Amino acid sequence: MGLLRKLALAAAGLMLSAGAVAAQTTVKWLHIEQNPAQVKIWEEAARRYEAKNPGVKVEMQFLENEAYKAKLPTILQSKDRPHILYSWAGGVLKTQVEAGVLEDITAGVGSLKDNISAAALEAFTVDGKIYGLPFNVSQVGFMYNKDLFAKAGVEGDKIKTWDQFLDAVKKLKAAGVTPIVVGGGDKWPLHFYWTHLAVRLGGKPAFEAALKGQNGGFEGETFIKSGELMKQLVDLEPFQTGFLGFKNQQALGFFGDGKAAMNLAISHHSATQRALAADKKGIPEDKLGWIDFPMPAGAKGQPTDTLGGVNGWLITKGAPKEALDFVKYFVSDEVQRELAKQNFLIPTYKGAEAALSAAFMQNVARNIAASKYHQNFYDQDLGPSVGRVVNDATAEIAGGSMTPKQAAKAIQDAFKQGN
Amino acid sequence: MAMVRRRKAIDGRLSALLLFLPPALLLFTIFVVLPIVEAAWYSGFNWNGFGTPTKWIGLDNYWFVFDSRGFGTAFRNNLLIIAVSLVIQLPLALSLALILAERFRGSVALRMLFFLPYVLAEIATGLIFSFIYDGNYGLLASIFRAFGAEAPHLLASTQTSMLAILIVVVWKYFGFHMMLFIAALQGMDKNLVEAARIDGASRMQVLRHIVVPLLYPTIRLSIFFAVVGSLQLFDLVMPLTRGGPADSSNTMVSFLYNNGVSRMRVGYGSAIGVILFVICVTFAFTYKRWFMRDE
Numbered sequence: 001m002g003l004l005r006k007l008a009l010a011a012a013g014l015m016l017s018a019g020a021v022a023a024q025t026t027v028k029w030l031h032i033e034q035n036p037a038q039v040k041i042w043e044e045a046a047r048r049y050e051a052k053n054p055g056v057k058v059e060m061q062f063l064e065n066e067a068y069k070a071k072l073p074t075i076l077q078s079k080d081r082p083h084i085l086y087s088w089a090g091g092v093l094k095t096q097v098e099a100g101v102l103e104d105i106t107a108g109v110g111s112l113k114d115n116i117s118a119a120a121l122e123a124f125t126v127d128g129k130i131y132g133l134p135f136n137v138s139q140v141g142f143m144y145n146k147d148l149f150a151k152a153g154v155e156g157d158k159i160k161t162w163d164q165f166l167d168a169v170k171k172l173k174a175a176g177v178t179p180i181v182v183g184g185g186d187k188w189p190l191h192f193y194w195t196h197l198a199v200r201l202g203g204k205p206a207f208e209a210a211l212k213g214q215n216g217g218f219e220g221e222t223f224i225k226s227g228e229l230m231k232q233l234v235d236l237e238p239f240q241t242g243f244l245g246f247k248n249q250q251a252l253g254f255f256g257d258g259k260a261a262m263n264l265a266i267s268h269h270s271a272t273q274r275a276l277a278a279d280k281k282g283i284p285e286d287k288l289g290w291i292d293f294p295m296p297a298g299a300k301g302q303p304t305d306t307l308g309g310v311n312g313w314l315i316t317k318g319a320p321k322e323a324l325d326f327v328k329y330f331v332s333d334e335v336q337r338e339l340a341k342q343n344f345l346i347p348t349y350k351g352a353e354a355a356l357s358a359a360f361m362q363n364v365a366r367n368i369a370a371s372k373y374h375q376n377f378y379d380q381d382l383g384p385s386v387g388r389v390v391n392d393a394t395a396e397i398a399g400g401s402m403t404p405k406q407a408a409k410a411i412q413d414a415f416k417q418g419n
Numbered sequence: 420m421a422m423v424r425r426r427k428a429i430d431g432r433l434s435a436l437l438l439f440l441p442p443a444l445l446l447f448t449i450f451v452v453l454p455i456v457e458a459a460w461y462s463g464f465n466w467n468g469f470g471t472p473t474k475w476i477g478l479d480n481y482w483f484v485f486d487s488r489g490f491g492t493a494f495r496n497n498l499l500i501i502a503v504s505l506v507i508q509l510p511l512a513l514s515l516a517l518i519l520a521e522r523f524r525g526s527v528a529l530r531m532l533f534f535l536p537y538v539l540a541e542i543a544t545g546l547i548f549s550f551i552y553d554g555n556y557g558l559l560a561s562i563f564r565a566f567g568a569e570a571p572h573l574l575a576s577t578q579t580s581m582l583a584i585l586i587v588v589v590w591k592y593f594g595f596h597m598m599l600f601i602a603a604l605q606g607m608d609k610n611l612v613e614a615a616r617i618d619g620a621s622r623m624q625v626l627r628h629i630v631v632p633l634l635y636p637t638i639r640l641s642i643f644f645a646v647v648g649s650l651q652l653f654d655l656v657m658p659l660t661r662g663g664p665a666d667s668s669n670t671m672v673s674f675l676y677n678n679g680v681s682r683m684r685v686g687y688g689s690a691i692g693v694i695l696f697v698i699c700v701t702f703a704f705t706y707k708r709w710f711m712r713d714e
Contacts, residue, residue, distance in 0.1 A: 070681050073468040095683075099469030185575070185663060242554040242572025244664035254555075384683045385467065392666075401577060401665040417465075417483065 026057045027323045029313075030075070030082035032068050034249070035275045038344045045335045049326050056322045066186070069384070076101040076316065083319035084327055087132055089123035089310050090376045091383030096314070097126045103315040106130045108324045116331065119374060120348040123310040133331045134312035136345035137374075138267045139364050140192050142291040145283055148177050148261040156289040160303075162197075162229060162296035169238045172261050179238040181260035183248030184398060187391035188379050192264050193233065194394040194407075195378045196293045196307045197226035203301030204373040219412035227397055227404025229296055234398050244399050249276055256282030262291075266309060267364040271344050285358050292367065306371040309380070312348075382415070389414035455696060462689035472686065480690035489666040490691070493674035496581055497650055500670070503585050504592070504645040509638070512593045516600030517626070530601065534594040541591075545658030548587045549574065552659075577667035580660050584668055587655055592648065596641045603637035604630070639710050646706075650699055671695050 029046070033039050039060075046058040061082060063071065068086065075081055076096060087093055096102050106129050113121065113130070120134035149156050152175035154168045172179040183189040198206065202222035209215045210223065240246070240260055249272075255263040256277025263269070267290075274282035295303055313327045329335065336347035340355040346365045347353055353365040368374065379387030393410045396402035402410070462480050464472035484490050515533060519526050536544065551558045552573045560570035573583040607630070615625050631638075653672035656662060662669035662677050669677065671691065679688015 070676075073683055077469070095467055095469060101469070185661065187663075242575035245554070245572055245575030245660070383467075384681065388677075388682045395663070396665045399577065399665050 024055050025320050025322050026059055027084065027320065027326055028059050028061060028082040029084040029323075029326070030061045030063060030068075030086065032063055032065050032086050034064075035272055035344070037275060037342070038271070038339070041335075041338055041342070041344070042330075045330060045338075046326070049329050053322070053325070056326075058326055081316050083316055083323035085314045085316060087124070087312050087314045088377060088380035089132070089134075089312065090381035091387070092380055093124065093131065093314070094126055095383060097129075097131055101317050102131045103317050103319060103324075104129045104131065105133075105315050105324050108321070109133065109328070112328055112331070115333075115350050117348045117350060120310050120312075123376065124312050124314075132312040132314040133327050134310050134348045135331045135336065135339075136268065136311040137308060137348060137368050138311070138346060139306045139308040139367055139371075140196055140264065140266055141293055141364075141367075142262045143255070143265045143270055143273070143360075144262045144289045144291060145255070145258060145260075146287045146289050148172070148258070149289070151175055152177050152261070154261075156291055159291050159294055162294045165291075165294040166232060166236065169233065169236050173236070173238070178240050178260040179236075180262045180264070181240045181246070181251045181254045182243050182264065182398075183246045183251035184239065184243040184395060185245050186248045187395040188377070189248050189251065189264065190398045191377075191379055191391045191394040192307065193230045194223075194226050194397065195375070195390070196264075197229050197296065198223055199305055199307050199373070199375050200293060200295055200299045200301045201225055201229075203299075203305060204375075206300070207375065217412045218415055219408045223408045223411070224404050225296075227394075227407050230394070230397055231404055234400070239398070244395070252276045253278065258283065264293075267361065268345050270358070270360055271342070285360065288360055290360055290363055302372065304367070304370050305373040305375070306367060307375045307377070308368065309377050310348075310374075311345075385417075386411065386414045458689040458692045458696075460689075461686050462693050464686040465684075466686045467683045468685040476686070480687045481694070483687060484690050484694065487678075489669060489674055489678065490671070492666050493662075493669040493671045496668065497652070497670050499581065500585065500588060500649040500652060501646050503589065504649050505642060508589045508593050509596055509641060509645060511589070512596035512641070513600055513634075513638075515593070516597045516604060517630070519597070520601045520604035530598070534598055536591045537595040537598075539591070541654035542658055544587065544591055545655050548583075549659050552583055574660050575664060577664050580664060580668035584656060584659055587659065588649075588652065591655065592645070596645070599637055599641050599644075600634065603634055607633050643703075643706055643711070646702060647699065650695070650702070671698075 031039075031042070033042065039062075043060065046060065050056055050058055072085075072092075076085075076099070081101075109130050112133075116134065117137065120137050121130065124130060124132035124134055144156050146156065149168075149172075152168075152172045154171050156168075159165050159168055169179040206215070206220070206222040210217050210220060215221065240251075240254065243251075246254070251263060252265075252269055252273045253276035254260055255265075256273035257279075263273070265273075270288060274280070276282070292303070293307065295301075313330065315324050315327065331349055333349050333352055336349040336352035337355040339345050340347045340352050340361075341357055343356060343358040343361045346356070346361060346368060353362075353369075356362045356365055375381070377387075378390045381387070382390065390411050393402060393407035397404060397407050461472060463475055463477055465474040465476045465479075466472035519530050519533075539547075550556075554560050554570045554572035554575065557570075559573070563570040571579065573579045611629055611633070612625055615629050620628070651672060652670045653676065656668060656670055656673045657676070660668045662673040666674070672695065675688050675691040675695065679685065679691055
């Protein structure tokens, strides 16, 4: 009896230690996704990967968007840094590459390269070397509530120009509908207005000239005009009461609850608004419309130009090779299709967009495919020191505490201070 | 004999010094002195926090700070918080203490109740009040609607954001000062009050000429805490307004965070830190010298 028990214990001990020996590698993966339905799919992908690769454990860590941005430099320079990090590419990525905290994964990506959307991969390439793999692209545009539009007698499909858009806002207001909900407290949702106007007004040449300091930089005509047009909109008081105190999540919930007609959104927010609505259902697919950002008069940009993001995973310096291996699995056809099927994102794996089931997201995917100039979010592209000033200054235009001229000057000053 | 004894005493003190001073000194140096020196050093660089700073720009960061509109607002907001702490919070705490220091039914329960906000974590307090202030769903909004008025969005307006924060500050910290006063009142020699009463002093006279003067050391301490606490205010501001809208409710520390940390401008942030440090140290030493000499 006693002997048997001892044997059983010893056997159990052996099994335990064998298990411990097998699980040698832990891949630490830091993400910022808030939608539990999407995180669930990610988790399942991680578990499947673990099952296929015994001895590897994928550990998910979460940080809220703003907290993540603030902590990133510290996280990256600590010895205990996660192996896989969320990224918006752009200027922030460049800084990280310069600091030497990321792994050059050009060789490791190998042939997968040919299967990923070239434009998206380009965003994660610095000086010819690949530092991350994109898994999502997005477009900024107005998502709207078809019922509320119908109530005010506005036809969403007909809105193509800035003036038509302003008219729609007036009509919605007259019908007693809050035209636009915006998460002004987070500031970046407001910077979309100014930035997208600049993309429309000046196109790619204007942005590139500003980066070189030509035509008055960000204090030039295009950018002052962007502020002025934004001011036209602000003067109509199109936003919900107290918009400067709203966080973006609250704004999406507000939209999902059907309390406002429009939200200038990132395309995948169409899924987020459902998760954040009070009834967890939000605006259903057939009631949800999309308006490409309208063209102002005299715009030099193309109507096909898009503003949006590219999101991907970076591999940090010194990460185990399994980290890249897992990310490669994450951007593979299988996982990308699964995420696309539920319309959580526009996939970057070529062909996976065929799995998108919502007309809404299919439309966005077509827009991005047709775009010849896809401008990354300014607050990411220009790096935090200038990008945050863009956010602050545009929020001040919306709040009426800065004129378009002052805002443009503040941004150009930050750009010149160069830190 | 006496010489030997004295030497022994000195030896004893010396060995105690040698034993106890180094660890304390070491910790103080590593965690207090070095970071201050480091911040001062960083403040001369244009540096984004990655690698080592290389771009020396001298005092430019300080000029950027003084030149920015936001820092002036933040500084004024700090002064405002100090003023409100001194003019509203402390008198409120003192008068409540005078009532609750007496023993009567429920006085202990009331003390606990008023002290409770102080125990609550700052972030939690901020979040709770951001729900209360919410113009659509908040408690305040329902109260306004019950009276048929339109609910204000206190946190979303440059006019009222600071007011909203001040209310929370007073609510959160008056209990702490009240407790300080209650402790002092209970430690007070009751005979003095009794003697004055026998001599025919009225309650007001006792209060003015006996109780409050005896409380002076505590009041001075309380003011010291209030001012230093106000200067450091940060974690209440972040969940409420993050210093917005348009920098209207920044304190110096939240300004540091928003402009130094969030923008990854470590040099600039360090410059703000140094300025803040100088203000705090100047205040602390001046105050100690002028008002807290006897303690």
